[in-house]
Amino acid sequence: MYVAVKGGETAIAHSLDLVADKRRGDRDVxxxxxxxxxxxxxxxxxxxxxxxxxxxxxxxxxxxxxARGDLIEAIFLLRAYRTTLPRFGASEPLDTTRMVAERRxxxxxxxxPGGQVLGPTYDYTHRLLDFSLAASGERPEAPTAPxxxxxxxxxxxxxxxxxxxxxxxxxxxxxxxxxxxxxxxxLPASRPLRLQNLARGDEGFLLALGYSTQxxxxxxxxxxxxxxxxxxxxxxxxxxxxxxxxxxxxxVTECDMVNQFAGSHDVxxxxxRGYGLAxxxxxxxxxxxxxxxxALRADExxxxxxxxxxxxxxxxxxxxxxxxxxxxxHLKLPHYVDFxxxxxxxxxxxxxxxxRREQAALAQxxx
Amino acid sequence: xxxxxxxxxxxxxxxxxxxxxxxxxxxxxxxxxxxAVAVPGYQVPFxxxxxxLPYGWGTGGIQVTAAIIGxxxxxxxxxxxxxxxxxxxxxxxxFARVAQVATTTHTKEATIIQTRHRVPETPLTDGQIxxxxxxxxxxxxxxxxxxxxxxxxxxxSEYGVMQVSLYESIARHGRIAKTYNYPVMVNGxxxxxxxxxxxxxxxxxxRSPALQLYGAGREKRIYAVPPHTPVNSLDFDDxxxxxxxxxxxxxxxxxxxxxxxxxxxxxxxxxxxxxxDTDYCESRR
Amino acid sequence: MSTTLLAPGFADPSHDAQRLFRGVLDxxxxxxxxxxxxxxxxxxxxxxPAASAFLLTxxxxxxxxxxxxxxxxxxxxxxxxxxxxxxxxxxREAATFAVIIGGGGEPFAGFAIGTDTYPDRAATLxxxxxxxxxxxxxxxxxxxxxxxxxxxxxxxxxxxxPAWTANHALFPCGxxxxxxxxxxxxxxxxxVAVEA
Ligand SMILES: [Zn+2]
Numbered sequence: 001m002y003v004a005v006k007g008g009e010t011a012i013a014h015s016l017d018l019v020a021d022k023r024r025g026d027r028d029v030x031x032x033x034x035x036x037x038x039x040x041x042x043x044x045x046x047x048x049x050x051x052x053x054x055x056x057x058x059x060x061x062x063x064x065x066x067a068r069g070d071l072i073e074a075i076f077l078l079r080a081y082r083t084t085l086p087r088f089g090a091s092e093p094l095d096t097t098r099m100v101a102e103r104r105x106x107x108x109x110x111x112x113p114g115g116q117v118l119g120p121t122y123d124y125t126h127r128l129l130d131f132s133l134a135a136s137g138e139r140p141e142a143p144t145a146p147x148x149x150x151x152x153x154x155x156x157x158x159x160x161x162x163x164x165x166x167x168x169x170x171x172x173x174x175x176x177x178x179x180x181x182x183x184x185x186x187l188p189a190s191r192p193l194r195l196q197n198l199a200r201g202d203e204g205f206l207l208a209l210g211y212s213t214q215x216x217x218x219x220x221x222x223x224x225x226x227x228x229x230x231x232x233x234x235x236x237x238x239x240x241x242x243x244x245x246x247x248x249x250x251x252v253t254e255c256d257m258v259n260q261f262a263g264s265h266d267v268x269x270x271x272x273r274g275y276g277l278a279x280x281x282x283x284x285x286x287x288x289x290x291x292x293x294x295a296l297r298a299d300e301x302x303x304x305x306x307x308x309x310x311x312x313x314x315x316x317x318x319x320x321x322x323x324x325x326x327x328x329x330h331l332k333l334p335h336y337v338d339f340x341x342x343x344x345x346x347x348x349x350x351x352x353x354x355x356r357r358e359q360a361a362l363a364q365x366x367x
Numbered sequence: 368x369x370x371x372x373x374x375x376x377x378x379x380x381x382x383x384x385x386x387x388x389x390x391x392x393x394x395x396x397x398x399x400x401x402x403a404v405a406v407p408g409y410q411v412p413f414x415x416x417x418x419x420l421p422y423g424w425g426t427g428g429i430q431v432t433a434a435i436i437g438x439x440x441x442x443x444x445x446x447x448x449x450x451x452x453x454x455x456x457x458x459x460x461x462f463a464r465v466a467q468v469a470t471t472t473h474t475k476e477a478t479i480i481q482t483r484h485r486v487p488e489t490p491l492t493d494g495q496i497x498x499x500x501x502x503x504x505x506x507x508x509x510x511x512x513x514x515x516x517x518x519x520x521x522x523x524s525e526y527g528v529m530q531v532s533l534y535e536s537i538a539r540h541g542r543i544a545k546t547y548n549y550p551v552m553v554n555g556x557x558x559x560x561x562x563x564x565x566x567x568x569x570x571x572x573x574r575s576p577a578l579q580l581y582g583a584g585r586e587k588r589i590y591a592v593p594p595h596t597p598v599n600s601l602d603f604d605d606x607x608x609x610x611x612x613x614x615x616x617x618x619x620x621x622x623x624x625x626x627x628x629x630x631x632x633x634x635x636x637x638x639x640x641x642x643x644d645t646d647y648c649e650s651r652r
Numbered sequence: 653m654s655t656t657l658l659a660p661g662f663a664d665p666s667h668d669a670q671r672l673f674r675g676v677l678d679x680x681x682x683x684x685x686x687x688x689x690x691x692x693x694x695x696x697x698x699x700x701p702a703a704s705a706f707l708l709t710x711x712x713x714x715x716x717x718x719x720x721x722x723x724x725x726x727x728x729x730x731x732x733x734x735x736x737x738x739x740x741x742x743x744r745e746a747a748t749f750a751v752i753i754g755g756g757g758e759p760f761a762g763f764a765i766g767t768d769t770y771p772d773r774a775a776t777l778x779x780x781x782x783x784x785x786x787x788x789x790x791x792x793x794x795x796x797x798x799x800x801x802x803x804x805x806x807x808x809x810x811x812x813x814p815a816w817t818a819n820h821a822l823f824p825c826g827x828x829x830x831x832x833x834x835x836x837x838x839x840x841x842x843x844v845a846v847e848a
Contacts, residue, residue, distance in 0.1 A: 009456055080419040084383060184412035184587040187515050242408055313513055324586045326422030329557045330502070333454050335422065337484045340629055341546035341565035344611040347541055385666045395671050398748075401710070402772040404680045405828045405841035407795045411772040435677065436747035437670040451691055494678075522768035554795050554843065556824065578681045592842075593681050634678070 023068050046251075047071055051321065052078030053181065053200050055250050055279050071258045076322045083181070090179075092235040092244050096254050097152045101230035103281075106156045108223045108258055114153045119229065119313075120281075153353025156226040157256040157273065166225075166258060166271045170300065187313055191297075194316065197278060198292055201319030203285045210291035216254040218307030222274065225258035229281050253282045257290035272301060358361035386433040392416055392595040396434035396589070400580060408553030409505050409521070415587035425458055426584025428481050428500035433498065435580070436479060438460065439458040441469045443477035448485035448626065448643035455483070463626055472646050484547075486568040488625045488647040491577035493594065499562040504583040504590065506550045506560040526558050529601065537606055546611070552599045567601075567610045567626045573618035615640040620651035659696040659727065661708055668693075672709040679830070679839035684801035686784050692835040694729040698723055702832035703751055703778045704731070710776075711738040711749055718763075723780070735770035749815035750777045756809030760819050760827050773826040774842070778830045782807040784838050794844035802848075803838065804842045805831050813848035820845050 002119025024031070038045055038061045060078055067073035106112045118124070160166035170191055177192035180200070185193065198206060213219055231251055235244040249284045255276040263269030274294025276286035295309040308314055318324065336340040375530065386393065392414070399413040410533055418426040436442065444459040446452040450472040458481060459470050472476050474489040483500040491497060501511075507517045510528045520526065529550060536544045549566035553559045561572055562581060572592060579592040592598055602608035616623045618639045627640040642648035662668035669691050679687040695704030711717055717738045719728065724740075732738045741747055744762035752759055759779070767772035781787075787806030790813065793799070819826045819842060826842030840846070 009451075009460075012453060012456055012460075076417075076421070079417040083417045084387070086389070092622070181417070182414045184414055186412065281619070314516060317514075322417065323422045326424060326426075327502070327585055328423075329421060330423030333483075334452055335445050335484070335563075336628060337565055337626065338547040338563050340627070340643075341611055343629065344613070345544055345546045349542075349544065352541065386670075388671065390666060391712060393669070394710060395714070397677075398710055398715070399772070400677065401680055401776065401828070402774070404677070404796070405843060406771050406824045407843060409771060409824055412770075435670075435674065437674065439671075514830075518769045564688060578677070595798040596795040 023066065032065055034058050034061040034065065037064050043281060044069070044074075045072060045283050046278070047203060047285070048074045048078055049279040050282055050285060051075045051200055051202065052082065054078050054082040072321045072325050076325070079322060082311055089236065090238075092237065092249075094232050094250075094252065096228065096232055096252070097155060097158075099153055099228055099230045099232045099252075099254075101153055101228045103230070104153065104226070104228040106224065106226045107154060108160075108225050112156050112226075113159070114151070118152045121283075152284075153228070155256060157258065160225070160258065160271065164268070164270060167273060169273060169275075170297065182327065185316060187316070188299075189312065189316060191293075194312070195275065195289075195293060196290045197316045197319055199288070202321035202324070203282075203288065205319055205321070206292050207284060208286035209295070209315065210288035212307065213291050213295050213309045218298065218310040219260075220257075220272075220274065220291070220294045221260040222291060222294065224287070225256040227253065227255045227283055227286065229253040229283070251280050253278050253280065253286045255283070255286035255290045257287070257294055272297070275350050380383065380421075383465055385466060386436055387418075387461075388416065388430065388433045388437065393434045396430055396584040399589045400431070400591065403580070403589050404578070404593050406557075407592050407596050408557030408590060410583075410590045412590040413587055413589050415584050418584065420457070420461065422585040423484060423502060424454060425481070425500040427582030427586075427589070428483070428498050428584075429458060429461065429582070430584055431498050431580050431582035431589060432462065432479060432481050433466070436466050436468055437496075438467065440478045441471050441476055442647075443471050443474065443480045444482075445480065445485060445644075445646075446483040447628075448487075449645040470500070473650075474476075474646050484563050485626070485643060486564055486571045488644040489650075490571075491575055493576045495577040497575075497577050497579050499564075499579065499581045501562045501581045501583040501588070502562065502585070503548075504560055504581065504586050504588040504633070506548075506558050521557060524556065529558055533601060534603070537603070543602065543608075549608075550601050552601060554596050554598075558601070559590065559598075565611060565626060566600065566608070569598070569600045569608070570610065574598070613640060617642045617648060618648060620648045622648070622651060657693060658734055659704075659731050661693055661731075663691075669709050672705045676706060676709065676830070676837070676839065679837055680828075680841055681796050683794065683796045683840055684803045684838060686836050686838055689835050689837065696725075696727040698725050699728050699731070699751065700780055700832045701786045701835040702837040703780055703830075705835070706778055706830055706832065706837065707732060707738070707749065707751075708735055711736045713737045713739065715748035716741040716746050718742075718744055718750040720750070720752045722753045723751050744775075747775050750775060751780065752777055753780045754807050754809055755779045755781075755812045755815075757811070758815060759809065759812060760815055763827050765819075765822055765825040765827060768825065771826075774825060774827055776828045776830065778832055779808075781805055781831050781833050784831060784833045784836055788848070790842050791847040792840070793847075794841075797844065798839070805838065813846055816840070816846050 038057045044064055045057055045060045048063055048071055049055050063074035063077040101117055104117040157166055161168055180193055180196040184313060231249045233246045234248050234250055236247045237244045257274035259272045259274055261269040261271050276289030276292040278285045292309055294311050296315060298305050298310040306309060399411045401417060403411045409482055418429055420426055442462055444455045446455040462468050474487040479496050481498040494518055505517050507520060510532055511517050533543050547565045548560055548563040549569055551559050551561050551569060561569060574595050574597060576594050578594055581590045600608040613627050618641050620642060625642045625644055628643045629638055629640055632639055668691060675687050675689045679685060689702055689705050692701040692705035695701050715738060717740055729740060744749045745764055757775045763772060763775040766772060783806040785804050789802050789804045792801050792803055823842055828842055829840040
């Protein structure tokens with residue numbers, strides 16, 4: 001009888017077998033390969049890499065396969081693997097002006113140096129289910145112009161900054177970027193820590209917060225200064241060499257949000273920045289991150305902190321979906337000891353109330 | 368790859384370091400533990416790692432255990448007082464897999480006991496370490512959600528907010544109606560969350576000869592109570608601290624002194640009571 | 653790196669560190685208890701095996717170390733740099749760990765004592781002494797001590813215990829101590845009051 005209440009080794013073993021079986025599904029249907037996930041579910045891979053803080057397409061694809069497409073579970077799997085990896089050091093900061101952009105748009109100017117490049121986007125698709133994909137999605141390759149890797153692509157923000165219209169990037173308070181996955185978050189956080197937290201943060205959470213700023217909960221009057229997506233080189237300085245060498249390329253999406261100007265009697269008005277960066281192609285995430293980054297700068301820019309998106313402690317403490325998912329779901333664990341504790345007291349309190357009622361009734365009857 | 372079969376004591380998984388954590392991480396946690404012992408009841412921030420078990424399911428306790436455990440240890444893991452609850456089984460399997468450690472269900476034989484929600488009924492002894500899994504380490508959190516605020520309150524020993532909360536409970540219910548995670552004062556300085564143990568277990572924390580380590584993974588805090596340290600449950604002179612009592616006794620061993628689990632055994636609501644601490648109960652039968 | 657022979661570190665890094673850690677944890681949990689460290693590395697000679705073991709167990713790239721002039725020697729530096737990667741610092745306030753001989757003068761002055769909000773950000777000092785017993789008797793009380801315990805560490809400076817009383821009064825701030833002699837040590841966390 002008690003074994004039924006209390007799990008036991010065998011029950012767990014069976015549960016593990018069952019979930020593995022469910023993952024495989026009908027054996028008559030061909031098994032997914034990691035390449036298929038990487039190539040055909042690429043945006044899911046991008047999200048798992050971003051929120052999993054680990055740029056590795058095949059590991060992310062494996063995590064997605066193992067998690068049966070549950071992306072938060074896949075992010076968790078990737079992060080738990082990432083923790084065990086040795087650290088060789090930190091790369092040099094990415095220089096996104098060296099990006100070979102597949103897409104690059106600005107909504108603040110009609111044209112910008114380097115041009116507006118629409119690239120692959122759902123923005124102009126009509127959201128009609130394409131039933132031809134249900135049969136076979138085979139189609140001829142799209143014509144592309146050869147990528148121009150020879151010219152640096154100036155950032156719209158830098159051009160505005162040159163004219164003094166946009167503030168320079170906010171300085172890093174303590175001069176160094178601590179690693180959020182190695183050191184505990186200490187509040188108030190420096191901006192590098194905040195941005196790390198947002199980059200790892202749940203896309204849905206950031207989207208809702210960013211959206212809330214547009215609806216008046218801490219409005220910043222944002223404009224998309226620029227969104228760019230493409231390949232950037234990653235450089236590293238090995239101790240023994242003492243100079244930077246290129247160790248590879250990664251795909252990133254970067255968003256520079258240009259916001260409501262600030263200024264005073266003494267300081268001429270200028271636009272302010274919000275910044276977002278994500279692995280792969282993830283414009284919604286990068287934009288939401290940029291909106292929230294700007295909202296979280298309220299204190300620094302002398303704005304009243306009145307809305308959830310401006311509240312650093314609230315945002316940073318609740319952005320992580322692996323933490324949130326675990327803690328919400330831990331309610332599935334047995335809590336019967338605590339519940340028993342509550343039962344004992346509730347019964348006692350109820351008995352006391354009942355006794356008082358009876359005494360009151362007796363007193364009334366005696367009158 | 369998930370393994371489909373479970374062995375009782377699998378050999379160490381070669382893909383991972385002993386105890387799962389890398390040595391650098393263990394050193395960081397060990398330094399945090401020393402500071403936690405030096406300042407009893409104070410929550411030391413640590414660089415909590417992502418563990419292969421979900422947050423809220425014991426990642427803090429697991430990291431503490433992983434940082435202290437060695438081949439000479441004997442590990443006991445309990446959840447709700449029992450060794451065979453699913454989460455206890457899962458954590459014990461984890462350590463058998465990554466630390467090749469001997470495991471036991473007997474409180475007396477264990478050198479390290481990792482627990483969720485209970486303190487064993489069998490008195491602990493010098494040399495044993497009790498590792499608690501802690502969901503919310505901050506005892507003031509439900510009264511003040513901001514970490515920046517609660518940290519200041521601890522710094523100033525400004526605990527009026529807790530006194531007020533307990534007093535409000537008396538005003539409403541005629542007694543302190545807090546039943547588990549009942550706040551304690553450690554060595555007269557820090558108010559501490561004993562983790563969600565029933566208040567029945569609070570007296571066992573007071574001047575225990577065992578070392579108590581508390582790990583909160585999601586919140587990235589470690590705190591400790593050294594052996595023989597006074598741990599007082601908060602109360603008032605006119606409303607002294609008291610623990611749960613039952614009129615029933617254990618159906619299996621007859622104990623009238625242990626914490627009892629209540630079970631509903633049929634659909635007319637018939638109930639029976641058994642010890643929550645399975646090892647204690649079995650040793651008495 | 654000098655050409656002198658480097659003293660060996662841990663033979664079995666993961667397990668040696670674990671066993672030594674448990675020894676130190678036992679000492680911190682029982683202030684006044686003399687703990688014999690299992691298989692402590694011999695160290696570079698001018699550092700006791702217990703101090704060497706303590707530093708190899710806890711120090712690394714993230715924990716700046718301050719050495720008193722008497723132990724700040726090439727073979728000690730080489731040993732700690734090579735086996736622990738520990739950065740050596742000149743400023744006491746920057747040190748996570750420090751090694752001191754005998755604790756004369758103002759032994760704790762200048763070391764980090766933590767802050768009211770983060771008392772954990774305090775230094776741990778390893779004090780090399782000739783013996784952990786046979787010295788003047790002191791009485792220790794506090795967390796980890798069952799009632800009181802008598803401790804007779806030898807070779808400490810005259811001003812040492814008054815300085816400790818001042819450090820203890822800073823609680824929850826203050827430094828924590830480890831007394832090392834041979835391959836044995838005693839821990840004295842800031843929470844413990846000492847009557848000399
Ligand atoms: Zn029983």
